[in-house]
Amino acid sequence: MQGTLDMLILRVLQKDSLHGWGISQRIHLLSEDMLKVEEGSLYPALYRMERKGHIRAKWGISELNRKAKFYEVTAAGKKHYESERKNWIQLARATALVLGHTFS
Amino acid sequence: MAFIKDLLNRLAYLFKGSRLDDEMKDEIQHHIDFQKNKNIAAGMSEKEARLAALRRFGNVERIKEECRESWGTRAFENCIRDSRLAFRSLIQRQTSTLVSLVTLALGIGVVTAAFSVANAILLKPLPYEDPDKLVMVWNTNPNEGRTLEQQSKGARSMSVQEFVDWRDKSDVFERLAVFQSWFGFVESDENPEQFFGYRVSAGFFDLVGVQPFLGRGFVEEEQVRGGPAAIILQYDFWRKRFNSDPSVVGTTMQLRAGPTRIVGVMPPEFVFSSRQIKALFPFPFTEADLNRSRELRYLRVVGRIEPGLSSEQAQARANVFADHMAEEYPQSNAGWKPVLVPVAENSAGELMPAMKVLLGAVFCVLLIMCANIANLLLVQASSRKQDLAVRSALGASRWAIVRGMLAESLILSSAGAVLGLAVAYGLVAYFQTLLPDRYSWGTSLVQAEAVGVDATVIAFAAAAGIGSGLFFGLLPALQVTGKSFAQSLNDVSRGALGNRRGQRTRNSLVIVEVALSVVMVFGAGLLVRSFLTLNAQGSGIYSDDVLSMQVGMPRHIVDQIEAETATKTEIDERRVAARLSFETALASEIRRIPGVKDVTVASERLMTGWYFLWEVEAEGRTAASETETTEVIRSRVQPNYFDLIGIPLLRGRAFTEYDRPNTRPVAVINRQAALSLFGSDDVVGKRFRLKSRPGRDPSSWYEIIGVCGDIREDGLHMPAKPYVYFSKKQTEFYGSGWYYVATEGDPYRLTPAIERAVRAAAPGTIIYRPRSLDDLERDSTWQLNYATLLLGGLALLALFLATLGVYSVLAVSVRERTREIGLRMALGAQRDWVLGLFLKQGVSLVGRGVLIGGALALVFAQVLGSLLYGVGPFDIPTLAGVGLTLVAAGAFASVLPVLRASRVEPMQALRNE
Incomplete structure (x- = not known):
């Protein structure tokens, strides 16, 4: 789901700025390898979010000693993340309720 | 964000x-x-x-x-690619692109120009604050036989006392002011000028809600008789005479009336009642004014309705107040009723129906133009079908193909709109030259003169361009890419009977075109017939090449008399004598100019609809006609007047040099006056006099020595007015002299020479408003002329486009059916049959269009009612003529395609794949 990927990217970028590969590694880590997305589909999402102004890219030097884009969250991105996060939690709660499962 | x-x-x-x-x-x-x-x-x-x-x-x-x-960025990239492709394809199809462009430029141009007229007259708000609340207040009295129309000519409206009552005691108006026409005369040797202005009463500027943009409005002491003389200039006058110099505000202008201080300049968009108004003066009331009879109704009144009142409520309250006034002053006010006319309506009144028709016509022509180009594109689209089908087979979506075709039509229509706007600019400039030089008495001229290409007009052209582009682009695009699209690859190569569905669409488009143009040509036809009737009938003036103009008497002559003479009667006598000798001298001076045949001087100007009415009574018939009064226009003329102007003398004689102050008072009256006074035109020898007016005695009895022809003074479309003529020598009093100069050939050619002669004879004076009688006659029906020209132009365009439409449909039909024709001929069909086939198609298209259009035309022509003269809106002969014209145009359009069809060689046609 597009929204999901955007959320994860925003979450991952909350603290540090990372390049594409770094972001994909973090997502794997955070989601305990549960999300089996094609890694490549990360990039269209990144570009789209950059266009919308949720994240911005800066040039830096990667561990491979090559020029690479490092992404970071903008103020607008932070706001978007907070509101989306609330929505998600609510939705998850509701879903859990319907499925007869309590959420801690 | x-x-x-x-x-x-x-x-x-x-x-x-x-x-x-x-x-x-x-x-x-x-x-x-x-x-x-x-x-x-x-x-x-x-x-x-x-x-x-x-x-x-x-x-x-x-x-x-x-x-x-x-x-x-995809959308943009697509856009760029589409337009690049579209450009390429448009350039490839040079001929059809050119045809479409010309059609569009003409169509949008003419339509935009016509719209700019309707825009100025119907849509543009008047340049006042909250103009809907402004009303003209006319006073009518059915018993006096006055119609509102006569009222609005400015004959009379309110007396000073009535105005003061309305202003101070009624509960209808927030503010009320009067205005009156007034002349200004700049005395100067190098640049004398006479101009028309209004005197406006206190509070006028607050009433209209417009203040001078330089300087100030009139202050209280200027609105008092004997106070400092002041003038406020109109923007145009300021620009022309003072080169837009702001420092003239506060300086003094030398007017004939005395030195006058320029206190302000009005903003450029401000115009009140007439664009001829060059300046505003204060309008002080004196004690004498206030004590004048309540029946001297000569003020024109404008008011702002109390806030919160609708115009109906205001009218109702005004009626109640008028009833009160009638009770209080039964003698002067019984029967008088106010009529509140919104200023906007008052100014557009006469042209209102024409403008509504014009707006309708504008949209008709737009529709026809779109239908035409849509047809052209449809034809192209069908010949490009194969190419499009290939693109589709290679994976282009329907949307992509439609988008491509839309890009083409939008590029076409945008270019057409730009060219059209240029055409419109030219046409609007031309319209301006058609406007009459005429005092407009608060009628539509104000707005007609405001016609121009402004933001609204440009927006209209843009909308017309884009709208028509979408319309004529979308139709073929959707049609071509429709359901049967996939089959068209086969279709074309098999070349069966033409594409039936496309044919049907194109046919209905053409029928609509023909129907709409029938409506328009019918409307224009009615107007043209009215125009011809009016001009054939004429005004009653039978002369060519006469120049009319006004020349005032130089001030120094009057000053000298006033300085030398003591009593008022003596001054008057000497002034009259001075005027007569000045006129005689000037006339002989002008007569000496090569090319001038003769000169005559009269007290009134002809054919301007601007006159004062005098009540007259016939001797011996006074008692019988107490209730109905005869009102006449009075003119003082020289003996050669009737000859020079070309007014036929029906009975008796004209004046001679021997009709002088000390001889028997004589008059020539026109037929209308004779009938109205005596019920017959055999009246030579009978007598009449001007009735007494409040504060004035009746005149002496005048013996009628001749009866002359009538003149339609109010305009060719109006009934003739009763006229009485006196001998200038016998009855001369104050008054301005109108000179009529009969010339050889174009009268305007002599204007400079006459101007020089006048300057030489009377330094410091000028000739004012030189205008030929022909032009004055033409101007008198300018509303009709204007409407005829506009609608006629649009109708011609519609006719042309419809003909083109019929042609293109038939041409395509012939091309699509060439193989079929070949086949039929190979199987034995005769050429006559082929000819008949297509002729039948053409005639049936036009015929159906004419039938539908004819029915519509009869419905819509009623709107024209008030503009028509001598012909009704249900004029069947005109309609028949229009129908025949359209059928003839259709037949003409069919000639080429039909000939092409009949020349088809069967063998060639069949091999032609």
């Missing part, structure tokens, strides 16, 4: 273009290399590590494509 930022980012990406693409590829490579390194570290071989990394990444090419999508 977010949306705009998004859009800006997209545009930025568009310009970064290929660099962005390279960066993206780099970034993906970087990712894969990272993964590969990680895999190698985990113990894979170089090759294994790379493949695993790629697998993990997914379909690289597809992801690259998705990335490009995500920049959001």
